[in-house]
Amino acid sequence: MKPVTVFALLLLLMSCDSAVKQDDKNAAALLAEGRWVDLSYAFSDSTPYWPNNPEGFRLDIEANGITEGGFFYSSNSFCAPEHGGTHLDAPVHFAEGKQTAEQVPLESLTGAAVVIDVSAKALKNEDYLISVKDVEDWEKEHGALQDGTIVLFRTGYGQFYTDRKKYFGTDKKGSEGIALLHFPGIGPATAEWLAAKRKIKAVGIDTPSIDYGQSKDFKTHQLLLGKNIPAFENVANLDKLAARGAYVVALPMKIKNGSGGPLRIIAWLKN
Amino acid sequence: MKPVTVFALLLLLMSCDSAVKQDDKNAAALLAEGRWVDLSYAFSDSTPYWPNNPEGFRLDIEANGITEGGFFYSSNSFCAPEHGGTHLDAPVHFAEGKQTAEQVPLESLTGAAVVIDVSAKALKNEDYLISVKDVEDWEKEHGALQDGTIVLFRTGYGQFYTDRKKYFGTDKKGSEGIALLHFPGIGPATAEWLAAKRKIKAVGIDTPSIDYGQSKDFKTHQLLLGKNIPAFENVANLDKLAARGAYVVALPMKIKNGSGGPLRIIAWLKN
Numbered sequence: 431m432k433p434v435t436v437f438a439l440l441l442l443l444m445s446c447d448s449a450v451k452q453d454d455k456n457a458a459a460l461l462a463e464g465r466w467v468d469l470s471y472a473f474s475d476s477t478p479y480w481p482n483n484p485e486g487f488r489l490d491i492e493a494n495g496i497t498e499g500g501f502f503y504s505s506n507s508f509c510a511p512e513h514g515g516t517h518l519d520a521p522v523h524f525a526e527g528k529q530t531a532e533q534v535p536l537e538s539l540t541g542a543a544v545v546i547d548v549s550a551k552a553l554k555n556e557d558y559l560i561s562v563k564d565v566e567d568w569e570k571e572h573g574a575l576q577d578g579t580i581v582l583f584r585t586g587y588g589q590f591y592t593d594r595k596k597y598f599g600t601d602k603k604g605s606e607g608i609a610l611l612h613f614p615g616i617g618p619a620t621a622e623w624l625a626a627k628r629k630i631k632a633v634g635i636d637t638p639s640i641d642y643g644q645s646k647d648f649k650t651h652q653l654l655l656g657k658n659i660p661a662f663e664n665v666a667n668l669d670k671l672a673a674r675g676a677y678v679v680a681l682p683m684k685i686k687n688g689s690g691g692p693l694r695i696i697a698w699l700k701n
Numbered sequence: 702m703k704p705v706t707v708f709a710l711l712l713l714l715m716s717c718d719s720a721v722k723q724d725d726k727n728a729a730a731l732l733a734e735g736r737w738v739d740l741s742y743a744f745s746d747s748t749p750y751w752p753n754n755p756e757g758f759r760l761d762i763e764a765n766g767i768t769e770g771g772f773f774y775s776s777n778s779f780c781a782p783e784h785g786g787t788h789l790d791a792p793v794h795f796a797e798g799k800q801t802a803e804q805v806p807l808e809s810l811t812g813a814a815v816v817i818d819v820s821a822k823a824l825k826n827e828d829y830l831i832s833v834k835d836v837e838d839w840e841k842e843h844g845a846l847q848d849g850t851i852v853l854f855r856t857g858y859g860q861f862y863t864d865r866k867k868y869f870g871t872d873k874k875g876s877e878g879i880a881l882l883h884f885p886g887i888g889p890a891t892a893e894w895l896a897a898k899r900k901i902k903a904v905g906i907d908t909p910s911i912d913y914g915q916s917k918d919f920k921t922h923q924l925l926l927g928k929n930i931p932a933f934e935n936v937a938n939l940d941k942l943a944a945r946g947a948y949v950v951a952l953p954m955k956i957k958n959g960s961g962g963p964l965r966i967i968a969w970l971k972n
Contacts, residue, residue, distance in 0.1 A: 457948040457969050458813035460731050466811055472803040474957035489958065492782070499918055502797040504960040509780040511763070516955075526773040536737040536967055542729035647770055677728040681952040681965035684787075686745035687760065689775040694952035694965065696807055698728050 464700040469634075469678075470516040471591060471666050473692060478594055478638065478664075479514035481607025486514060512690045518682035519640070519661040523689040524651040531688030534660050538631045541580050543678040543697060544572070545671045549586030552614040556599055557644055558585070559617035565624070572673050577629040580678045584668040585614040588636035591664070599643050615642030618649035625657045632680065634662035634695070662695055671697055735971040740905075740949075741787040742862060742937050744963060749865055749909065749935075750785035752878030757785060783961045789953035790911070790932040794960040795922040802959030805931050809902045812851050814949040814968060815843070816942045820857030823885040827870055828915055829856070830888035836895070843944050848900040851949045855939040856885040859907035862935070870914050886913030889920035896928045903951065905933035905966070933966055942968055 471477070479486045487510040494504045512531075513519070521528030529535075546568045552558040560583055569575060590596035599612025614637055621640075624630055633640060633654060640661045641650045654661060662680055680695040682688075742748070750757045758781040765775045783802075784790070792799030800806075817839045823829040831854055840846060861867035870883025885908055892911075895901055904911060904925060911932045912921045925932060933951055951966040953959075 456813075456946065456971065457732060457735065461728060461811070461948065464728065466807040468807060468955075470955050472955045472957040489956065501795065501918060501923055503795060503919075504793050504797075505782070505784060506956075506958075506960055507780065507782040508956065508959075508962075509778065511776070511778040513776060522775050524772065524774060526775075532743040536739060540732070540737055540967075542727075647772060648774075652772055675727065677732065679950050679952070679967075681950070681967065683954055683963045684739075684741050684743045684965055685760065685777075685779065686743040687777075688779075689777055691779075692954045692963070694955055696811075696950075696952065700727065 461698060464698050466696045466698050467667060467670050469665050469667050469695040469697055470693065471664060473510065473515050476592070477515040478591070478597060479511055480638070481598070481600070481603045481611070482605065483511050483514065485509070486511070510692065512685070512688055514664075516662070516664045516666060516693050516695060518680070518690045518693045519651065519655060519663060520688060520690045521655040521658045521660060523655055524648055525656040528655060529658050529660070531682055531685040531691050534682065538658070538660055539680045539682070541578050541631050541678065542576070543580040543582055543671070543676045544568070544575065544674050545582045545584050545668055545676070547584040547673070548614070549584055552585035552587065556612040556614065557642055558614035559642055560614065560620050561617055562620050562623045565620060568673070575628045575630060579630050580632045580634065580680070581624070581630050582634040582665060582668055582671070583616060583636070585635065585637055587613055588666060588668055591666070598638060611643030613637045613639075613643040615645065616640050616650045618653060621650040621653040625653055625659065630659060632660045632662065634665045634680070636665050636668045637663070639663055662693055665695060671699070675700065732969060735969050737967045737969055738938060738941050740936050740938050740966040740968055741964065742935060744781065744786050747863070748786040749862070749868060750782055751909070752869070752871070752874045752882070753876065754782050754785065756780070757782070781963065783956070783959055787933070787935045787937060787964050787966060789951070789961045789964045790922065790926060790934060791959060791961045792926040792929045792931060794926055795919055796927040799926060800929050800931070802953055802956040802962050805953065809929070809931055810951045810953070812849050812902050812949065813847070814851040814853055814942070814947045815839070815846065815945050816853045816855050816939055816947070818855040818944070819885070820855055823856035823858065827883040827885065828913055829885035830913055831885065831891050832888055833891050833894045836891060839944070846899045846901060850901050851903045851905065851951070852895070852901050853905040853936060853939055853942070854887060854907070856906065856908055858884055859937060859939060862937070869909060882914030884908045884910075884914040886916065887911050887921045889924060892921040892924040896924055896930065901930060903931045903933065905936045905951070907936050907939045908934070910934055933964055936966060942970070946971065
């Protein structure tokens with residue numbers, strides 16, 4: 431063996447040594463090399479709910495000031511419909527006998543996530559239905575959706591979240607408002623394709639619903655939830671994520687027998 | 702160089718090669734080598750609240766059956782005090798001007814966690830105050846608490862969660878019940894020591910409160926929350942965690958101006 435070969439081998443071993451150390455890292459050390467980004471809106475009396483909700487989120491102040499004991503104390507109670515703001519649709523929401531909110535396993539709520547950005551088309555058409563071709567085009571560029579992926583759809587409508595008229599297509603309430611709902615969603619054919627052809631954990635979207643505003647039969651809900659694939663709605667900040675590489679933790683309030691509920695969803699991104 | 706040496710070098714290089722591959726892993730690949738454990742109780746009408754809460758958690762069924770459209774639909778609304786079940790104490794709960802629920806940064810809610818197990822002492826004394834010595838003894842065995850650690854205290858009282866009399870020390874309600882509260886907590890001297898001598902992110906405990914049941918001034922709350930160190934109460938399943946090695950993600954419902962709220966807390970453990 432020539433000296434130069436020995437030297438090359440030694441160099442390789444030195445780089446190998448640092449790699450071995452890297453391998454020893456635990457989750458905390460690895461995750462410290464990135465940051466968590468919040469994909470959740472805060473709940474308040476301006477949180478938007480479906481037009482047929484008579485009341486939305488309400489915070490009742492129980493205490494907020496100095497107590498008889500001389501120390502400061504603040505405490506509240508609150509009421510809310512399950513489905514509004516950044517929230518979970520548990521499978522039972524549209525599928526009898528399927529998982530309730532507290533039954534959705536952490537396995538379905540945590541994992542590698544991708545963002546399929548259809549905003550160029552959806553921002554031009556408030557009734558846009560995300561198509562199978564949209565997913566196939568994404569796969570051509572980034573590779574096939576791997577088993578266990580959380581699929582987040584970005585329509586670009588997140589930017590309208592605080593403007594009810596633009597976000598829902600109407601600011602009217604009640605049944606009149608429901609008839610006037612216009613926003614993009616996942617096409618039923620796409621839901622069927624995802625449920626049959628890919629093994630995804632969950633879906634998310636930056637609109638009020640995974641079905642588009644004009645849906646009457648909520649077929650996309652029926653198809654995905656029917657396969658115990660939960661949905662995350664009103665997801666925030668999807669513009670901060672790349673097409674691949676995020677790790678999502680989506681933790682709903684653990685409501686026994688819930689059909690869904692408030693969701694805190696965050697994404698880890700490498701620095 | 703002797704052949705045997707060359708062979709040894711080649712063997713090292715082969716192991717090195719797999720280590721380099723390991724190094725390339727992203728968060729998703731690394732976290733797939735472990736599992737998430739739920740440290741949260743579900744919310745229901747049997748969720749325990751402080752004795753002065755007139756009502757606890759309430760789920761109102763809005764829809765649960767076949768709709769006019771012919772498909773199944775389930776949807777509810779709910780009401781709850783912020784402080785009950787597995788929940789967050791935001792710093793503002795006992796510290797004016799400090800972080801509200803939606804302001805607690807993800808940085809304080811995610812990270813390496815340790816479990817300090819004082820159950821041997823606490824199960825013998827329902828008024829047990831976790832002492833500085835308890836923490837120092839833990840440090841002697843496991844090393845000093847590193848900056849940015851989430852410190853979970855295990856008193857063993859989690860096993861009594863569904864038995865109000867054992868968990869709170871009383872099943873009486875109202876001010877009569879408050880006077881009879883008996884369960885362990887973090888001693889104020891320990892809170893002061895942690896806030897001054899260590900740089901921890903957050904604390905958690907498997908009792909209804911970080912202050913013990915007989916506390917009148919909630920000094921431990923004042924001291925920790927006053928430093929913007931949030932607290933997690935009624936944490937479940939702490940017996941499933943080792944003293945070190947867990948990574949915790951604790952995501953509270955994002956209530957604007959909230960003093961706390963429902964918390965979904967999970968821990969990642971390596972397989």
